[in-house]
Amino acid sequence: MVSIDWKSDLRQRGYRLTPQRQLVLEAVDTLEHATPDDILVEVRKTASGVNISTVYRTLELLEELGLVSHAHLGHGAPTYHLADRHHHIHLVCRDCGNVIEADVGVAAEFTAKLRATFGFDTDMKHFAIFGRCKDCAAEAARGATTGSTARSSTTES
Incomplete structure (x- = not known):
């Protein structure tokens, strides 16, 4: 549901909360990390x-x-989410596509190093790190163990 703050924020800037704007905001709120096509479907x-x-x-x-x-x-x-939620980094699993939101504080040491070394201030809310989530990593480890067990048993035969 669209919050009163959004309505007043739009009004203060000279915009109305049109039905289309309300529907798009509600879709972004419902879907969380959604592409424009996902939002359109909603x-x-x-x-x-x-x-x-x-x-x-x-x-x-x-x-x-x-x-x-x-x-x-x-x-x-790009995917869209509400800006009034906490600022976060996106951790994207390359295997299952799951997106984990990590507080930008986990990257504080990294961003401080970038600032100190390069004088570069980061915008971490647009940052995505790609890798493997814990479930997919565990699944891959089981597969590797099963594969090595199967290879070693055929080698021993």
Whole structure:
């Protein structure tokens, strides 16, 4: 559900909370990390006449106003989430596609080193780290153990 803060924030900046903006905000809220196409599918459950260009324009405006934020979690379209949630880094599992939100504080030492070494201030809320989640890592380890056990038993024969 759209919060009163969003409505007042839009009004203070001279914008109205149109039905399309409300639907896009609600879709972003519901879906969390969603591409514009995902958001369109969600919006069309309520308003079938909304098109992808409306979603893109709305997301662009909402991001300019600081209501939504985007991140690039792979080679496809950016994903959007509400900006009023805590700032976080996206940990993206290359195996299952799961996205874990880690507080930006876990990267404090890294960002401090970048600032000290290069004078570079980071925008960590757009940052994604790719790797393997603990479940997929455990599955891969089981597979490696099973594979090495199978190889060693055929070698011993």
